[in-house]
Amino acid sequence: MSKPAAYLKPTWARRQLELAYPLLPAGARVALWFGGKRLAAMGEDGPDLSEDAAGVQTFPLTLEGKMRGMLLLRLPPEAASAAEGIWGDFLVHSLQGVIEAEHARHSVAQEALASYREMALLQRAVTELNHSLKPAAVAASLLKEFDGRKNATDFGAVFLRDADDASYTLIQSFGENAADAFPRLIESRLFAAMAEHPLGDILNNLAEAPLWKGEIQEFQSLLWLPLAVHGENLGLLVLASRRAEGFSAADMKRAQMLVSVAASALRNAQLYAAEQMIFPAFVKVIATAIDAKSPYTAGHCRRVPEIALMLAEKAHLADSASFAAFRLDDEERNVLEIAAMLHDCGKMVTPEWVVDKATKLDSLSNRLDLIALRFEVLRRDAWIDCLRDSADGLPAAEQIYQERLRELDEDFAFLAKCNLGNEFMSPEHVGRIQGIAARRWCNARGEELPLLSENEVYNLCIQRGTLNAEERKIIEEHAVITIRMLSQIPFPRSLRNVTEYAGGHHERMDGNGYPRGLKGEQLSIPARIMAIADIFEALTAHDRPYRKAGTLNWAVEVMYRMKKDGHIDGELFDLFLSEGVYLEYARKHLAASQIDQVDVARYLG
Amino acid sequence: MITQNAKIAIVDDEVHIRALLEQTLEDLEGEPEILTASNGAEGLALIESERPQLVFLDVMMPLMNGYDVCAAVRKNPELAATTIVMLTAKGQESDRVHGLEVGVNYFMTKPFDPDEILDLARKILQVP
Ligand SMILES: [Fe+2]
Ligand SMILES: [Fe+2]
Numbered sequence: 242m243s244k245p246a247a248y249l250k251p252t253w254a255r256r257q258l259e260l261a262y263p264l265l266p267a268g269a270r271v272a273l274w275f276g277g278k279r280l281a282a283m284g285e286d287g288p289d290l291s292e293d294a295a296g297v298q299t300f301p302l303t304l305e306g307k308m309r310g311m312l313l314l315r316l317p318p319e320a321a322s323a324a325e326g327i328w329g330d331f332l333v334h335s336l337q338g339v340i341e342a343e344h345a346r347h348s349v350a351q352e353a354l355a356s357y358r359e360m361a362l363l364q365r366a367v368t369e370l371n372h373s374l375k376p377a378a379v380a381a382s383l384l385k386e387f388d389g390r391k392n393a394t395d396f397g398a399v400f401l402r403d404a405d406d407a408s409y410t411l412i413q414s415f416g417e418n419a420a421d422a423f424p425r426l427i428e429s430r431l432f433a434a435m436a437e438h439p440l441g442d443i444l445n446n447l448a449e450a451p452l453w454k455g456e457i458q459e460f461q462s463l464l465w466l467p468l469a470v471h472g473e474n475l476g477l478l479v480l481a482s483r484r485a486e487g488f489s490a491a492d493m494k495r496a497q498m499l500v501s502v503a504a505s506a507l508r509n510a511q512l513y514a515a516e517q518m519i520f521p522a523f524v525k526v527i528a529t530a531i532d533a534k535s536p537y538t539a540g541h542c543r544r545v546p547e548i549a550l551m552l553a554e555k556a557h558l559a560d561s562a563s564f565a566a567f568r569l570d571d572e573e574r575n576v577l578e579i580a581a582m583l584h585d586c587g588k589m590v591t592p593e594w595v596v597d598k599a600t601k602l603d604s605l606s607n608r609l610d611l612i613a614l615r616f617e618v619l620r621r622d623a624w625i626d627c628l629r630d631s632a633d634g635l636p637a638a639e640q641i642y643q644e645r646l647r648e649l650d651e652d653f654a655f656l657a658k659c660n661l662g663n664e665f666m667s668p669e670h671v672g673r674i675q676g677i678a679a680r681r682w683c684n685a686r687g688e689e690l691p692l693l694s695e696n697e698v699y700n701l702c703i704q705r706g707t708l709n710a711e712e713r714k715i716i717e718e719h720a721v722i723t724i725r726m727l728s729q730i731p732f733p734r735s736l737r738n739v740t741e742y743a744g745g746h747h748e749r750m751d752g753n754g755y756p757r758g759l760k761g762e763q764l765s766i767p768a769r770i771m772a773i774a775d776i777f778e779a780l781t782a783h784d785r786p787y788r789k790a791g792t793l794n795w796a797v798e799v800m801y802r803m804k805k806d807g808h809i810d811g812e813l814f815d816l817f818l819s820e821g822v823y824l825e826y827a828r829k830h831l832a833a834s835q836i837d838q839v840d841v842a843r844y845l846g
Numbered sequence: 847m848i849t850q851n852a853k854i855a856i857v858d859d860e861v862h863i864r865a866l867l868e869q870t871l872e873d874l875e876g877e878p879e880i881l882t883a884s885n886g887a888e889g890l891a892l893i894e895s896e897r898p899q900l901v902f903l904d905v906m907m908p909l910m911n912g913y914d915v916c917a918a919v920r921k922n923p924e925l926a927a928t929t930i931v932m933l934t935a936k937g938q939e940s941d942r943v944h945g946l947e948v949g950v951n952y953f954m955t956k957p958f959d960p961d962e963i964l965d966l967a968r969k970i971l972q973v974p
Contacts, residue, residue, distance in 0.1 A: 247872050251879055252896075278877075350869040354960060357866050361959040 248276075248304065248343040249336065255281040261332050266320035273336075275302055275310030290315055298325065300333040304340060312336070359498060362386075366499050370506040376401060379510050380413035380476075383503040387480055387496075388415040394492075396460065396481035398423040402436075402474055409436060409477060416481070422457045426479065429456045431463075436477060441466035441497075443488045462487030466496055468504040475507050521579070528582040531589060535596045538585075541778055546581035548774035548826050549767075552813065553577055555820040556766060563812050567766045572735050577767050580742035584771055587722030595715045600660045601700045601707045608697060609660050615682050615692055616653045620646060622682075652677050662707035671702050720747045721756040738765070746771040751807030761810065769810040773817055776800060776809065781831055792837045793827050801844045815845050852878035852971050853898035857889030857915065858933065859907045863956070867902055870960040875973045886910025890918050893925065900970050901930050902963075903950075905938060913948050920949035929970045933958065 254273055262271065262283045270284035282290075290313055292299055302310035312333050316325055366386055373379045380399035387394045396416030400409040400423075409432075414423045426432050431452040435442075445462040447453050460481040468476040478500055482488060528542035557569035569577075588596060594605055602608040623645040630638035655673065659666065678693035693701070703709050708716060724744035732739055745768030748754035750761035754772075761769070780796035791799075797818065804811045817823060818841045827836050856867045864882045871880055881896055883889035887909040893901060901919075905912040912932055919925050931952040932945050942953055952966060968974070 247877075247880075252881065346865070347869065347872075350865045353862070354866050354869045357957060358960045361957045364957060365959065 248340045249280065251280045258283055264328055266316060268317040268320060270315045272313040298329060300329040302333060302337055302340065304344060363498060363502065367502050370502050373506060374510055374513050376507055376510045376514065377412050379503060379506045383478065383499060384413055384415050386499050394480045395483045398479045399476060401476045425456055435465050443493055445487060446485045459483055461485045464488040464492060464496060466500045468500055468507055470504045470508045475504060524579050524582050527586055531585050535593065537597055541782065542582055542585055544778045544830060545584060545774045546578045548777055549577055549581040549770050550574065551822045551825060552770050552773060552817055553767065555816050555822060559816060576736055576738050577742060579736065580739045581771060583727060584723060584743040584746045584775065585719060586726055587719035590722055591715060591719045595712050598707050598712060601662050601703050602660050602697065609657060612656060616649055618682050619649055656701065659701050662703065666702055666704045674698060674701050717755045720744060741765055742767040742771055746775045749808045750810055769813055773809050773813055781835060790832060790835050792835050793823060794837045794839050797823065797839050797844060818844055851876060853881060853896055854878050855881045855892055855898040855901045857883045857901060858904035859884050870963050871967060873964055874967055886915045890915050893919055893928065899927065899929060900967060901928055903930055903932050905932060905934055913944060916950055917948040931966065
């Protein structure tokens with residue numbers, strides 16, 4: 242029951258008294274009491290205006306059959322008449338009517354307020370619960386409703402149920418030593434019974450419960466509710482109290498309401514989490530597939546993200562104006578990692594023999610071996626000539642033979658060296674190759690042929706590296722295909738930059754890169770970071786045939802030239818060196834023999 | 847002297863909001879006197895005559911809106927001690943800047959949480 246005072250408003254009562262007062266004879270004194278308070282008075286005041294004073298008339302005011310107040314009236318003796326009794330009855334009757342109407346209104350309002358309270362609670366809980374995308378966050382939001390608010394519970398916990406083996410795991414809890422107490426609750430026999438209870442329940446006076454062995458001394462009563470959606474049991478909410486009569490039906494009602502919302506939020510969070518796991522898993526599978534395609538680039542797609550993230554972290558912290566706008570939050574980190582893992586996904590369709598082409602004459606078979614065979618034929622021809630000349634009695638036969646062998650060996654060694662593609666091919670080099678090619682040899686069918694085919698000459702004369710123009714084009718295709726493949730993925734907003742970051746890793750600051758020939762200012766910072774990460778990984782990767790793993794110093798030297806040439810972003814490269822990214826990565830992934838001293842200062846600026 | 851109880855005014859054109867707020871505030875210690883008005887003009891007159899310490903003020907009301915009531919109260923130096931809590935509907939949160947400009951002390955979003963209303967009223971009136 243509410244306080245009686247609320248049923249008679251002083252302002253209104255005072256006004257009512259003021260209006261009625263002039264009807265009384267002069268000198269009349271009136272006081273109105275209700276709920277133990279004097280609400281209003283008219284006429285001269287004094288201690289003799291009380292219930293038991295002589296000459297005072299009392300008119301009672303009641304509430305639910307009990308006297309809760311009164312109207313007191315005292316007239317000067319000479320003015321007394323029967324009319325005052327009528328006046329008092331009339332006034333009290335009207336006051337009584339208001340009190341009763343107010344009382345009725347209050348009980349309705351009480352009920353309405355209870356519903357309103359529920360609605361407000363739900364509205365807040367729904368907003369908060371549905372805002373959480375992680376199961377643990379949903380559990381935390383749910384528990385917050387029982388912890389720290391009015392009528393807080395001593396302990397609370399949310400357990401998740403494993404759909405496969407029906408086991409329960411604690412994911413969130415509050416209360417003194419809760420993280421220690423609730424795991425022990427799972428072990429109890431009572432918990433097994435609670436978990437099987439489909440609707441949840443209250444267990445007050447826990448000490449008397451047959452299944453309870455006092456496993457947790459602080460728990461004197463329990464309230465539990467399954468977190469269920471469409472009959473699927475996702476977990477359990479458990480509240481515990483130190484008091485033996487810890488929970489009421491009202492607590493249960495409130496908990497049920499919150500749990501109904503929490504359960505669907507939890508389900509959404511679990512679905513979301515499952516979905517969130519699928520995409521990165523696919524990305525990883527693709528990266529692994531690309532890495533597996535060529536033994537020479539193994540691990541490339543796994544290591545480039547590492548370097549890229551390390552460098553991005555430094556750019557995020559750098560206070561240089563160039564990186565002021567660059568922020569690396571969790572979302573951006575995720576985008577960069579995915580982009581880095583997928584940057585070479587176009588290589589899926591690049592033929593292996595081009596990806597793996599380690600020397601100029603590499604093809605489906607190594608053509609240098611064929612050339613070696615032809616040289617062997619020439620060596621034997623020379624031997625035969627020598628035998629023939631000796632038989633003819635030519636004195637210098639042996640000497641000529643030795644001369645020719647030496648010449649052949651030198652030429653072959655020269656070709657083998659050119660084949661590696663480590664050196665720039667000068668016009669003299671090209672001239673010598675053409676000279677060698679012009680030699681003749683005889684094949685098995687007796688046909689006389691040039692020592693090197695036109696195509697072999699073409700490949701051996703590749704000026705830089707091992708790829709000829711056509712093959713270079715095929716390799717460059719991978720960047721186009723990467724962009725084309727990624728453009729077909731309907732990335733969510735948060736991942737919409739993946740394609741730009743991944744597709745720009747072969748662009749150059751001066752606009753001479755591929756596939757789009759974008760210039761530095763058209764490239765995002767993450768795209769420029771990707772380029773550096775890609776090159777550094779490739780230069781230091783150890784598993785290349787015909788080439789020893791590059792040392793740190795050599796890789797930095799090469800990249801320094803790239804910076805000077807307008808290939809890579811100089812500021813990012815400086816950061817890469819000055820912040821020690823190269824070394825941090827090297828210590829983690831490179832062989833000790835590759836890690837030599839780098840004079841960073843020499844390459845800065 | 848009659849009563850020294852605190853006074854709280856509720857100014858809202860919706861009768862059920864007045865009733866619910868009134869019901870909520872009854873749980874306060876010290877039995878504050880609760881006054882109500884159903885439009886802005888009436889509300890301002892009530893505040894001027896009764897000098898409540900605390901006013902719950904709706905925004906959208908006939909005759910005079912909550913902002914104007916608040917601004918008028920702030921212009922009157924005799925009402926300087928009035929704490930004004932504005933009740934905004936969901937979605938009106940962006941108007942809070944305007945509310946602050948005209949001198950609103952606190953905001954509550956409807957549907958209000960009765961417990962929050964009580965906590966705030968206790969803080970303002972300094973009752974347990
Ligand atoms: Fe690439
Ligand atoms: Fe790459």
